Amino acid sequence: MKLEIKDLHVEIDGKEIEQGINLVINDGEFHVIMGPNGSGKTTLAKVVMGYPSLRVTKGDILVDGQSIRELSADKRARLGLFLQFQNPVEIEGVGFVNFLRAAKESMTDTTIDIKQFMGEIRSYTEKLAITNGIIGRSLNQGFSGGEKKKGEVLQMAILKPKLAMLDEPDSGLDIDAVKVVAQNIQEIAQKDKMALLVITHYSRILSYMNPQFVHIMADGRIVAEGGRELVMKLEKDGYDSFVKPKK
Ligand SMILES: Nc1ncnc2c1ncn2[C@@H]1O[C@H](COP(=O)(O)OP(=O)(O)O)[C@@H](O)[C@H]1O
Ligand SMILES: [Mg+2]
Incomplete structure (x- = not known):
């Protein structure tokens, strides 16, 4: 998959949050966006994912050369886009495993064998050091900050998107968990040949990851680009x- 963001402008309540973003992510590439609070990082990821409340006022988002501007979030997910939210939502009454299974079945139009599926989930819960309990619980209910983040990495591993966007996967994690989460994100992406877009405020998580491209955002613009x-x-x-x- 090739994602192209072209001169993207986004407004919220008449205020221009994204002011002409250009970004290309090719198959399997690993990009990082860094920037101070309020620079528009989360909004950018949400608008790529198709968050309904965000209005694109100019520019376009293309997947393999086709505009996705008019596609729902659900259709974008089926194309292979995935976004881990900075603050994952809690959903009562939806079991974590059932949620994952339903999401995967709907994305792939297949019926999943639950026994095999549980096996796959277990292989990741061990690696991610996800402690007992969250698997049987409702989605994100009573999950600690770290458990939510790990739960979302597990979702990424199971859903196998073509481009996984992770919004501050390190926030709310203790130091050991940052390392586990960072290493697993990169390992999972490499194993399944996913492209990665990691959004982070702090450079700490990058001591455990090797991004190829680094973009710095400020005030809704990319102000610097390069490598590590x-x-x-x-x-x-x-x-x-x-x-x-500012002038
Ligand atoms: N739903 C919203 N309503 C009003 N303003 C918003 C909303 N979401 C984001 N903003 C504003 O957009 C700017 C960028 O926010 P955000 O994309 O969350 O930045 P970052 O993730 O880089 O911290 C901020 O000034 C923020 O206050
Ligand atoms: Mg943010």
Whole structure:
């Protein structure tokens, strides 16, 4: 899959949140977006996923050359897009495993053998050090911050999207969990040849990952692009050094 974001402008309540974003993610590539709070990172991921409340005022989003601007989030998921939310929602009465199975069945138009499915889930819960309990519970109900994040990495592993977007997968995690989550995200993506877009505020998670492309966002624009060296520069000089002084 090739994702192309072309001169994308997004407005919320008359305020321009995205001010002309250009970004291309090819098959299997690993991109990172970094930026200060409020720079528009989450909004960008949501608009790519097709969040209904967001209005694209200019520009386009293409998957393999076709515009997806008019497609529902559900159709975008079927194309292979996946977004892990910064704050995953809790859904009462929907068991975690049933949710995953239904999502996978609907995406692939197949019927899944539950025994085999449980086996696959278990192989990941062990790797992710997901403690007992969450598998049997309703989706995200009473999950700790870390359990929610790990649960979403598990979803990514099971659903096998072509492009997985993860919004601050490190937020709310303790130091050990950051390492486990980061390493698993990268491993799962590599194993199933997924492209990755990891959004992060802090560079800490990147000490356990090897992104090929780093984009720095500020005020709804991409203000710098490069490789890992940008992360070092950011550590040294902070976000301010990337933000052009306003005229
Ligand atoms: N639903 C909303 N209503 C009003 N303003 C919003 C909404 N969502 C985001 N914003 C604003 O858009 C800007 C970008 O937010 P966001 O994309 O969440 O940034 P980031 O993820 O980089 O912290 C912020 O100024 C935020 O207040
Ligand atoms: Mg955000």
